Amino acid sequence: MQHETTQQDGFVVVSLSGEVDLSAAPEVRRLILEQVTAGAATLVKLAGVTYIDSSGIACLVEGHQAAKRKGSRFGLLQISEPVLSVLALARLDKVFALYNAVPGPAGG
Amino acid sequence: MTQPLLLDLRFKADPAWLGTVRERVRSTAMGLVHDARWVADVVLAVNEACVNVIQHAYQGNATGEIVLRMKQAGVFLEIALLDFAPPVAIEEIQPRALEDIRPGGLGTHFIRTLMDRCEYANLAGGTGNLLRMQKRLCAPPTSTLVGNTGN
Numbered sequence: 001m002q003h004e005t006t007q008q009d010g011f012v013v014v015s016l017s018g019e020v021d022l023s024a025a026p027e028v029r030r031l032i033l034e035q036v037t038a039g040a041a042t043l044v045k046l047a048g049v050t051y052i053d054s055s056g057i058a059c060l061v062e063g064h065q066a067a068k069r070k071g072s073r074f075g076l077l078q079i080s081e082p083v084l085s086v087l088a089l090a091r092l093d094k095v096f097a098l099y100n101a102v103p104g105p106a107g108g
Numbered sequence: 109m110t111q112p113l114l115l116d117l118r119f120k121a122d123p124a125w126l127g128t129v130r131e132r133v134r135s136t137a138m139g140l141v142h143d144a145r146w147v148a149d150v151v152l153a154v155n156e157a158c159v160n161v162i163q164h165a166y167q168g169n170a171t172g173e174i175v176l177r178m179k180q181a182g183v184f185l186e187i188a189l190l191d192f193a194p195p196v197a198i199e200e201i202q203p204r205a206l207e208d209i210r211p212g213g214l215g216t217h218f219i220r221t222l223m224d225r226c227e228y229a230n231l232a233g234g235t236g237n238l239l240r241m242q243k244r245l246c247a248p249p250t251s252t253l254v255g256n257t258g259n
Contacts, residue, residue, distance in 0.1 A: 019127060021123070021126050021127070021130075021155065021159075022123040022126060022159050022162065022163075023123035023124050023126055023127070051130070053126075053152065053155050053156060053159065053215075054156055054159065054212070054214040054215045054218060055159060057214060058211035058212050058214070059211070061209065061210065061211045062211045065209075065210070065211075082148075085148070086152070086218075089218060089221060089222075090206065090214050090217070090218075091206045092209070095209055
């Protein structure tokens with residue numbers, strides 16, 4: 001699993017690529033929660049993710065819930081087909097805010 | 109007549125092994141059915157079964173061992189996953205309600221949705237657990253899993 005964290009239009013974009021499984025989950029969880037708990041509007045970019053399992057999905061759910069508690073924005077950006085398939089299997093594809101591009105500036 | 113094993117793999121209950129296991133399962137499944145969706149279903153189900161063993165049976169003890177066997181049984185692909193951890197309470201292996209949105213608890217739901225049959229058993233002798241799963245060869249797809257599933 002590879003990752004990169006950038007900023008765009010007021011969002012922190014955490015980009016993940018490769019395989020997001022149980023071995024990668026601790027790092028993914030840390031990357032996401034680090035931003036969310038700091039109150040940053042956070043997007044997790046998943047365009048380059050070729051495989052995700054329930055451990056990776058759990059990291060996304062945890063980020064979503066932490067952002068809700070914090071009152072900050074959280075969403076998934078450019079979801080790859082393998083990720084969308086697993087989200088749908090978990091019936092979570094309607095739970096997350098999904099974006100094809102970074103939405104308008106995150107203003108507070 | 110007993111069918112020969114298509115895959116007989118023994119590995120540590122270490123998450124670092126999962127990528128290798130998925131690759132072996134993928135290539136074995138592809139040898140039976142040339143359908144990316146069917147293969148992706150099998151790969152995810154086996155991955156989730158391994159994750160459950162690592163997290164719940166061995167409780168993170170990466171020195172434990174897992175044995176994975178795959179064979180064709182009539183019109184089914186049959187997968188057996190054995191561990192040598194203390195017996196788990198089979199009645200407690202339940203998926204969470206999907207409307208209860210929280211991290212975790214999805215692996216068992218994935219396995220039951222993706223495979224046609226699955227059954228758990230405690231091994232005789234007081235140590236070890238067995239998960240036997242079957243998926244019909246060339247069955248209509250049970251999920252929307254598609255596309256690149258690894259590498």
